[in-house]
Amino acid sequence: MINKLTTGRILSIDAFRGITILVMIFVNSVAGVQGIPSWMQHAHADEDRMTFVDVVFPAFLFIVGMSIPFAVNSRLAKGDSFWQLQKHIGWRSLGLLVLGVFMVNAEEVNAAATGMNATLWALLFYVCVILVWNVYTFRQQWISWCFKGTGIAGLLVLGWLYHGGDGSERLSPHWWGILGLIGWAYLYACIIYQLFKGVAAAYMFMIAVCIGYYILCQQPFMHQGEWSWLASQGVNAAHTSIVLSGMVLTLFYFDEDLGLRGSKLFARVTGFLVILLIAAVNLRPRYQISKIHATPSWCLYSAVICVAVFSLLYFLIDVKHLSKWTSFFRPAGSNPLLTYILPDIVYYLMILLRISLPPVLGAGLPGIIWCACFAVAMLFIVKGLNKLRIRLQL
Template structure:
């Protein structure tokens, strides 16, 4: 064991994850609605600002960081060796990278060159992904491996036949997609967590190192010189800083060896929040707030917001025990990957079937209301799929 963490699922973390996914579905849907206010849209890359929409992705990263210590220690408690743990981390990273690349390329399928309707290609990809990463409960393991093998074969075939853009582009990481970016940050955070053996001081140091790495990569001598290859990882370093902030908060709240309780816990979390806010404020003149550019000020302000939000949820759920309302979010919180891809499956299914929403649902207040309703419906659908035994796990 690396840290002596509280056992069992942490309801406040599941609630935070579920709420984040619900908001994610809403903001992804509302992005296609015209006539919505600017605070419901992503800030443009050349602007020095952020909206609540720009906090959704970092909230995912933050929750990944909160979950890493629990995941690593759980596997060690089950008897995983060092190398088996690394295999699991690499497998999960590869899964996120593959899913991210496929999802990013699904938007650019050239039907004529691929020999397949783009919506059909996307749906076959999602079906294959579900076969690979579904949690099976068969008594005979070979049945599970048959399903997984069929899914892997499907992904390989779809990757080979894929053509995008003008028909000449093959499947590849033009960008890694949201899940791919999470995958890189997850990998780096896991390495750092093990390297520093869950030491809070070491993790705090590495948050500063990640921010410093981004700053170094912004220097013209690095970007345009022989060290330009370093800049390819500057965004991943910034994203890793957010993951590490989530990891640090988990240690403060749930590492029993640290013994942070009552006023001591409040002062430690408040101190972390103040440090991050001051750092974000001091960095902003040099690095404007920009999600597109993954600037340090955006990373740190986002992490500060996540710290405040989770702390409120922890107080409400784990201290005051006001938790009945969280039941609505539990299916999404415990099955985040399926919840994340489900809206895309619905979208491509409607596209393939030729079903279009009424024009009024694509603009203004009716469009906003529809997107909110759609997000809620997706959570109910996930709950039903869970009962049918469809649950994805990387």
């Protein structure tokens, strides 16, 4: 064991994850609505600002960081050897990268060159995802592997068939997609977590190292010759700083060896938040806030917001025991990957079945209300799919 953590499900983390997913579905849907206010849209790459929409992705990264200590220590408690743990981390990282690349390329399928309708290709991809990453409960293990094997074979065939753009482009990571970016940050954070043996202060130092590495990668010499491949990891380092921030917060709240309670816990968390805030303020003049460029100020401000939001949830749920309302978010919080891909599945099914929304739902307040209702509906559907034992786990 690396850290002695609180056992059992942490409702405040599940609630944070579920709320983030609900907001993610809403903001992804509302992005296609015309005439919405600027505070409901992503800030442009070169604007020195951020909206609540720009905090959704870093909230996912932050939650990944909060979950890593629990996941790693759980596997160690079950008897995993060092190499078994690395295999699990590697498989999970690879899964996120593969999903990210497929989802990005699904937007540019050339039907004629691929020999398949773009919508059908995307839907078959999601069927394969469910086959590969579903948690099966068959007593005969070989049945589970048959389903997983079919899904893997399907992904290989779809990848081989794929042509995008003008028909000459093959399946490639021209960018990794949201899940792929999470995959890189998860991989680096897991390595750092194991290297520094659960010491919170060391992870705080590594947050600074990740930010420093990003800054180094902005220097002109890093984009020349043999250094260019190192510069390409600057954005991943910035994202990793957010994951590490979530990791630090988990240790403050749930590491029993630290034993932080009451005023000590409040002081430690507040001090951490203030340090992040001071760093964000001081870096902003040189590195403007930008989600697209993953600037240090955006990373640190996002981490500050996540620390504050989770702390509020922890106070309400774990301290005041006001937890009944979290039952609505629990299905999504316990099945995040399925909840993440479900809106895309519904979107492609609507295209395949030629179902379109009335124009009134594509603009202004009616469109915003529709997107909010759609997000809520997705959570109810996931709840039903959970009962059908469709639960994805990387």
